[in-house]
Every structure is written in C-alpha cells, then in structure tokens.
Amino acid sequence: MTKNPFWALLSLVSLPVFALVPPDYHEPQNNLRAEVEAGFQLNTGNTDSTSFNGRTKLVYDAAKTKQEGTVKAYYAADDQGTTNERYDLEMQSNYKLSRGYILASGNFTWDKFGSYTNRYTFVSGYGFDIVSTGRTKLSIEVGPGYRYSMPQETDDEPNPEADREPILRTKAKFEQLIHEYTTFNADLSTEIGATNNTVILDLNYKNTLFQDWAFKVGFKMEYNQNVGEGSEQTDTITTFNLLYTFQ
Template sequence: MFRAIAVLFLTFPLSALALVPPDYQEPPSDFTAEIEAGFQLNTGNTESSSFNGRTKLVYDTEKTKQEGTVKAYFAADDEKTTSEKYDVQLQSSYKLSGGFDGYVFGRGDFTLDRYGSYTQISTVSTGYGFDAISDHSTKLSLEVGPGYRYNMPIETEAEPDPQANRDVILRTAVKFEQKLQEYTSLNADLTAEAGEDNSTLTLDMSYKNTLFQDWAFKIGVNIKYTDVVPEGTKQTDTITTFNLLYTFQ
C-alpha cells in the first residue's frame, strides 16, 4: 500500500511538468495596476515635507480603455498639518476603427485641496485623441476637446466668503512615454485648460527605474500653473515625490 502511494506521488508531479513547457509564460492581461507610496517635498502655497500615495488602474481591451488614478498627499510640520490634497482622475476611451489609432473619450478630474489656492476643483471633458507614435520604446498621444470646470477659491482675509467660479474650457493634452533602457523609462504629461475666466497648465513628469521584478523606484515632479488665483496665494504649485512603486497585471 505504501509503495503504491509513493509511486503515485512521484508520477503525478512528473506528469504535470511534462504538460507545461519550460519556457511557458502567462498570457498578457488586459488589466494592469500600479501602487506607489513615498516621500514628497512641497513648494509654492505650502512649504513642508511628508508622504504621498498613488494607485492607478487600467483596463485596456481591443475596443475600449478604462483608466482610473487616485492620489493622496499629506504633509505636516512640527505644529500643524500644512498640506492635504486628494486627486481622482477617470477616463473612458472608445477606440475608433478604420486603420488609425484614434479614440474618443470622456474624462473627469476632481481635486480636494485643503491648503491650495482652490480648495475644490472639478473638471469634466470629452474629445478626440490619437496615438501619434506607438512602438516598443516610444509612445506619444495627443488629446483635444471641450469641457466644464468648477473652482472653489480658498477663504482669505480679503475674501472670507468666496464664490465658486464656473467656466467652459478647451482642454488639450500631450502624453509622452519613452523607454530609455530595459529597466528605465520617462513619462511626461502636459495638460492645458483654457477658459474665459481662468486657465491652467500642468506638467506631470516621472522617471522610473526597475529594481527587481515588479518593484521600481520612481521620482516624480508635478508642476501646476494657474493664471488667476485668490489674493495672497501663489500661481505655481510644485510637488516632488520619491516613491517605491509596485506593478502587477
């Protein structure tokens, strides 16, 4: 009896290995996710250093692409909280057929910033985008379309009870990704929102270096310029982050 069990135990693993080729790899998945956290430096309307976190989810199929990003920033000095900001970005794209890499999209950007020049920012937009370059090492996408933006200014001594600003905008975006080497890459997103009452320009850059397997070290810089800001606040906000990033798919 013992000899029969031993023969079955030894035979089964060998049979299972015979069914799986030595160079077998899991098929590519339509779903990818990035989770990162780390250290940040703030300049502009806030001067402090602390921690931040970011999660990005992407579901990319043959016909559609769904993207969602959540960012959280929190900073405090020896006395009090100096920065508390939350960003949510959602985009749904439908890929057009006809032999070109074009797509139409709907997008929403939402920000709660306790110490920013605007404490609440909500932007919804739609439009057309296309992949100008898309190969193994370089990707370049361009987007343009109309939108609507809601801004709530921060309370100041000059304006203790501010009124929200509502503006129709034209949003344009350039998304660039360059693979420098096998384990390093550079990303840069430039977004402009032009409105009758106010305009913004945002540059989001990052450098990623893979450490091992799915872990990477990432340096990021986010610079946002706002043309019209409440009195006593600055037009330019800069956030620099140093994060450890994990990617799974």
Template structure:
C-alpha cells in the same frame, strides 16, 4: 505501501509530468493592470513641507475600450499642525476607433491648503497616437469641457464664490523606454477658459529594481493664471516613491 509511494514519486518526477508545466511557463497577459506607490514628497509653492504620499492606478485595456482611474493622496505636517492635505481623482474612458479614440474624462481635486480648495473638471473629445513605436509613444487629445473652481477663503473673501467656466482642454502624453529597466513619462495638459487658464506638467522617471518593484521620481508642476490674493500661481510637488505593479 512503500512501493506505491516510490511509484507515485517516480511518475511526478518523470519528463511527462514536467511537460505539463514547462519551466518557462508564464501566465497569459491580463487586460487589467494596477500600480501602487508610496514614498517621500517635497512641496514648494503655496505649501512648503515634506512628508509622505500615495498613488493607486488601475487600467483595464481591451481591443475596443480603455478604462483608467488614478487616486493620489498627499499629506504633510510639521510639529504644530497639518501643512498639506490634497486628494486627486482622475477618471478616463476611451472608445477606440480606427486611427484614434473618443474619450470622456473627469478630474477632481480636494486641496485644503491650495489656492483653490475644490476643482472639478469634466471634459470629452478626440485623441490619437501621433507616435507609436516599441520604445516611444506620443498621444494627443483635444476637446471641450466644464470646470468648477472654489477659491480658498481669504480675509477679503471669507465666503468665496465658486468660478464656473467652459474650457478647451488639450493634452499631450509622452512615454519613452530609455533602456530595458528605465522609462520616462511626461503629461502636459492645458485648460483654456474665459475666466482662467491652467497648465500642468506631470513627469516621472521609473527604474525597475527587480521583477515588479521599481523606484520612481515624479515632478508635478501646475501654473494657474488667476489665483486668489496671497496665493502663488505655481505649485510644485516632487515625489520619491517605491512602486509595485500588478499585471
């Protein structure tokens, strides 16, 4: 019996056994990528407080299509009450063609303390990579859409009436790898409508700490031209998060 154990152990430790799984073996790349992050946030604008936030992003990228979904949650409270509660859902589907892609997109926001408590935007159009290198990528998108805005209740309008508007959406998505372990992302989106215009800048700086863990600083600035009385036109959210990537 003891002799048999030594024989099996010797076979497992032989070079032929190690050749089955090379030391530098890596799993083949997956079409699915997921990011989960959470951390501290600082709000200024219509809400001023500090608390925690979370974000989950899923991307399924193949040779023909790209599906992307992002969920964001923001929550803050002081000693007396909740001061911020906001949820964002972003969905986009791209169909790739030679030289670019066609896309369909939906943006949905529930913001209890924002100038608009419900925002729904559905759009579609065409996008392409204006710059595409190993370190830098710039994508441009344009297309028509439809936007639904429900203003926050005020003393003058306790039961607000929703605004419904046809819009033209334009977007620029910029990604740059600064160094081996650092990267910069910036998305600029403009929605132009007959009744209202918005401009949103979403920037983030990511520094990989080790393997799939990274530290991320994010800034989201949104300007709304027409807001209810007593609301500010600009909302800013600054986040400091720990991010984990599944690949």
C-alpha cells in the same frame, strides 16, 4: 523484456496531462494592471514642507476600450499642524477607433491649502497617436469640457463664489523607454476658460530595481493664471517613491 514499473506509471500519468494541456497552450492575456506607490515628497509654492504621499493606479486595456483610474493622496504636517492635505481622483475611459480614440474623463481635486480648495473637471474629446513604436509613444488629446473651481478664502473675500465655466482642454502624453529597466514619462495639459487658464506638467522617471519593484521620481507643476490674494500662481510637488506593479 520487463518494463521498469516507474516508467510505466509515468506514462499513465502523462497521458491525461497532455490531453488537458495541449503543447501549444498559452496563458490568457491579462488586461488588468495595477500600480501602488508611496514615499517622500517636497512641496514649494503655497505649501512648504516635507512629508509622505501615496498613489494607486488601475488600468484595464481591452480590445476596443481602455479604462484608467488613479487616486493620489498628499499629506504633510509640522510642529504648527497640518501644512498640506490634497487628494486627487482621475478617471478616463477611451473607446478605440481604427485611428485614434474617443475619450471621456473626470478629474476631482480637494486641496485644503491650494489656491482652489475644490476643483472638478469633466472633458470629452478625441485622442490620437503621433508616434507609437516599441520605445517611444506620443499622443495628443483635445476636447471641450466643464470646470467647477472653488477659490481659497481670503481676508478680502471670506466667502468666495465658485467659478463655473466651459473649457477647452488639450493634453500631450509622452513615454520613452530609455532601456529595458528605465522609463521616462511626461504629460502636459492646458485648460482654457473664461475666468482662468491652467497649465499642468507631470514628469516622472522610473527605474526597475528587481522584478515588480521600481524606484520612481516625480515632479508635478500646476500653474493658475488667476488666483486669490495671498495665493501663488504656481504649485510644485516633487516625490521620491517606491512603486510596485501588479500585472
């Protein structure tokens, strides 16, 4: 019987393909994930305006280590000029243990209109998971650190001195997968020092629109127990962003 030349050619092509790509081949795991978001913001407290914000986050999660880096930028202006200008840089490195992880982190804030114009915090410590399921995650971190804070200039103190002090930081991280396309996150951290105590609450709700695009609503509250004259103790930022995930 004469063979169809098309099937003969297909057989010759298929043999090297199966030799190079075995049937049980799987793509290598991608440990790097990136998020980019931008959108609208509403500020209350020491600033009262509406404008835009942006955020970029990189996460590299390997077998024994996890690296995270986040950059945030907030800018607002009205007819009188700039009303809000703030930049945040957050970095953390975790070394995984059989139970929990050892961490080292650094947070840097430059805030032109905040109660503190410059704040740098360095922390080391230990973290562990209280709950870790497919839908719910809750972890706790605790450790000592060092904080540098430059207060805002005031009429009574036009040349303030920076506060330099050791601190104790505790942080709780909560993540809830509501359903396949919706996630709720809540981070609560406290910094206890000799001259100032700080509480930071960061909430966000993310809903996937299609593929790698999502709509995200965020709320951040920062409370400082001791602030200069004319500054409010509590600052809040509410954001409405469009987010894209690379992974």
